[in-house]
Amino acid sequence: MRNLAAVALLLALTAAAPPKKLTPTDAVNAAPAGAWRTIPAEDLLVMTLDGGARVIIQLAPAFAPVHVANIRKFAAANYWQGAAVYRVQDNYVAQWGINEAKRALSAGAVAKPPAEYVRPARGLAFTPLGSPDPYAKSVGFSRGWPVALYRNGSASLTHCYGTVGVGRDLHPDTGTGGELYAAIGHAPRQLDRNIAIVGRVISGIEQLSALPRGSEAMGFYKEGSVAKAITGIALASAMPAAQRPSFQYLDTASPSFARYLRIRKNRDDDFYRVAAGGADLCNVPVPVRPTPGR
Amino acid sequence: MRNLAAVALLLALTAAAPPKKLTPTDAVNAAPAGAWRTIPAEDLLVMTLDGGARVIIQLAPAFAPVHVANIRKFAAANYWQGAAVYRVQDNYVAQWGINEAKRALSAGAVAKPPAEYVRPARGLAFTPLGSPDPYAKSVGFSRGWPVALYRNGSASLTHCYGTVGVGRDLHPDTGTGGELYAAIGHAPRQLDRNIAIVGRVISGIEQLSALPRGSEAMGFYKEGSVAKAITGIALASAMPAAQRPSFQYLDTASPSFARYLRIRKNRDDDFYRVAAGGADLCNVPVPVRPTPGR
Secondary structure, eight states, X not given: OOOSSOOOOOOOOSTTOOOXXXXXXXXXXXXXXXXXXXXXXXXXXXXXXXXXXXXXXXXXXXXXHHHHHHHHHHHHTTTTTTOEEEXXXXXXXXXXXXXXXXXXXXXXXXXXXXXXXXXXXXXXXXXXXXXXXXXXXXXXXXXXXXXXXXXXXXXXXXXXXXXEEEOOOSTTOOOOSSEEEEXXXXXXGGGTTSXXXXXXXXXXXXXXXXXXXXXXXXXXXXXXXXXXXXXXXXXXXXXXXXXXXXXXXXXXXXXXXXXHHHHHHTOOSTTOSSOOSOOXXXXXXXXXXXXXXX | OOOSSOOOOOOOOSTTOOOOOOOHHHHHHTOOGGGEEEOOGGGEEEEEETTSOEEEEEEOTTTOXXXXXXXXXXXXXXXXXXXXXXXXXXXXXXXXXXXXXXXXXXXXXXXXXXXXTOEESTTOOOEEOOSOOSSSSEXXXXXXXXXXXXXXXXXXXXXOTTEEEEOOOSTTOOOOSSEEEEEOSSOOGGGTTSSOEEXXXXXXXXXXXXXXXXXXXXXXXXXXXXXXXXEEEEEGGGSOGGGOOOEEEEOTTSHHHHHHHHHHHTXXXXXXXXXXXXXXXXXXXXXXXXXXXX
């Protein structure tokens, strides 16, 4: 069987051996402990699917504080009891939750959250991607998140593979957060600034992306059937310590990330013939790992 | 259940009703018969999976003529007998075929094809996308294909969702075409100019993208197991007329495509609040449909 990506070669360690060209993974593996940031447990949403597989989502309270507060309240109040993945549309989204019209809102949750689609760019840490973007004035990274800056001074998170957003009806409805989706195909960037992004899947996206596609329009499942039942959704901070996951992301302001970015934009390891000299924002996923030693 | 995409609204047909904003699908549905081009049957590769589902691939002889000629010979000679999908890597590729090292090359096939990764841009029809691209000087469409133009006068097909390429070992190997992959995640554009693109899946990509991911490194299946057996791979031109599929693509030089492109770049139908004002090449999939009346 042939490998598409670079194969680790055992180079003879002689004086004549050329230096090995680094892969993005090499750069990530070489990052020191101090370049990693632990994600707070209250920002980790743990969704357990029928059969026990977990999907772990990092929440983004700095971008959608009201929606994220709702999601935390829903998790605490067991709002999602009986929830399911009920839509899987190929090259677009997997969507899950509970029918908001049929479930009473949890105490303290906001019924009509504001349109948290953008926030001011001012005050946002920003590491530029350094490649042009079709959707924004500039794109890059802010505290571990892919972000876009617009000409009017606003900023947004961007839809990349695994991005989690809030299902809604037609504008100006914004959704409560009771129905969520994850992008499972090519980044649907046209949704940026049009929907509340509340986080991203950092572990277990394949539990959603490999589900059978729904047979109805837009990938919905037939009434009365679902792609997968959800047996629990909880914040890591509310879980017993022994079951609580912990993850870290590579600090996007660190020299290690800068090196990773440079290599992603200029792949020249043994598999490659031509280095691209640039990259699409969503082709530079922010490295995430389980916290070592836990 | 809430819908992410625009919902068809029944607007009251009164004098006061505002004009309905068009969706990309509206533009495609409005294209006249003359804007559609029928794909030649010798350019359609029909892969049948265990269970009977079909994956249909449009071949690209104008970009990788030697590899495509090999693929046609393999199909005619039943080279792929016993083939399987043996690699499914999340957000990257599904890969299939037969171990080239263990199967004698079909008569007339080329053992070491040239690096058909680029071709001269000169002579290529070209409709520009009109948005910046991180990987190329300019990107757009040529006779139904997404293409990139580079500063040195070369052009390539681009890796988008569903793009089919030739698995290979390390450069300068190019692969024979006996092992193929399809992109099933965010477009891996860094592979452009580094691998032979031979076509794209135009029907049935979900038969590959929803397969369980392989458990081994890079999504490979464990030795002795496969994601899915392949029961047949044939050119449509070699199939009995009654079983032969037929597809058309929207002429990318037509006014209908120009309108579709403009709407994709400026979604302003009822779901949207802000029109993007641009699009990523791979977010403008070339419309394809079964040939009407067949």
